[in-house]
Amino acid sequence: MSENVVVPTLPAENGIHVWRTAIVMPFITFIFVLIRFYCRSYVVRRPWGIDDYVVAATMVSIIVHAILMGIATYHGMGLHIWQFTPELNSEYYLWIGISSEFYVTSLAGFKCALLLLYLQLFGVNQKFRIACYLTMFYTLGYLTCNALTEFFGCHPIAKKWDMDLPGWCINRVVANIIYGAGHMTSDLIIGILPLVMVWRLQFRTTRQKIGLSLVLGCGLVAWAVACVRWAISTYDSLSYDRPWWSGISFTFSILEVNTGLICACAATFGPLFNNFSTQLRSWSDRATASLHNNSRKTTASWRSSQHDRDQPTYRHNSLSGDLPLMPPAAHIKGNINNSSEDGSYRMEPIVTSNAIPSPPSAKSDDEFSRFDLQGLQALHLEDGRIV
Missing domain, CATH: 1.10.287 (Helix Hairpins)
Structure with missing residues (x-):
């Protein structure tokens, strides 16, 4: 890096795409969240559940994450490595470290919201309930480790953004690959879990079963975005021009958390x-x-x-006093x-x-009615199990 390099007006290069995505996507996600709460409060007419509070907190985290990503574009994110200065390098890693904490929080939020929804719908099955809790434990476990390593991954902590300080840091490349694999596997499990239960239920038509599978399986969309983000992030970790590729990687990070929360909301419409x-x-x-x-x-x-x-x-003469003549019954x-004036x-x-x-x-008299599933009325239970 040369100190004589002229830095273009920021945001520039791929940073402009991060900045635009950070503005547009939270706005779209917020609309979906509003529709979810309108449906809960005025259509279903039920008090908020724990999944609703998780969605609200996740929306706040996503907005904060988008703001921090937008700020990072004014500190070198998306520039080529040869456009960097030592000052920009320190600022870049500082804002990346701060925003990553809210990225992890947003991931945990929408994943838990989906799992809590599944528990409300299919929690009568003991094996399914255990599978949901194990998935939640796995998800929150590796995300907690991710948040801790982002904050305490270097000693001293300041070495994360100031590489000239004496000390040490964990291998960031290996950490990013491991945590990225965790994102993909958890999203895949969350996307498949409800499909296993749906295809064990009895429906009037196969069309209803396919429709419900598409609604509850929308979490697979977040999994597809996570796969793309992980591939780009891995290449970014091994690339020389890391800041430029980070602009693409963090664009997909914003898409990932927003898409996940949209899926968690759309499943309740x-x-x-x-x-x-x-x-x-x-x-x-x-x-x-x-x-x-x-x-x-x-x-x-x-x-x-x-x-x-x-x-x-047929008329009658009121002056002569004749009785009115009725028309024949056949007519x-x-x-x-x-009531006419001429007496006719x-x-x-x-x-x-x-x-x-x-x-x-x-009407919404049961937990299944939020999807209007008439086929769920044919649900058979034996000892609390779906058969």
């Missing part, structure tokens, strides 16, 4: 979609019934007018109305309404 589809069907049925009734009324009115023109009008095809009898056709009753509104 079932009641909202159910409510919307119910309202849509209700509006459609009402419109169809209204058009059907209007058509029947128009047809009956036309037939009545034709009948009145073809048949004589009666409706209700008799003698008029026929009012009887119209029977065939309106289609509106379907009942969506």
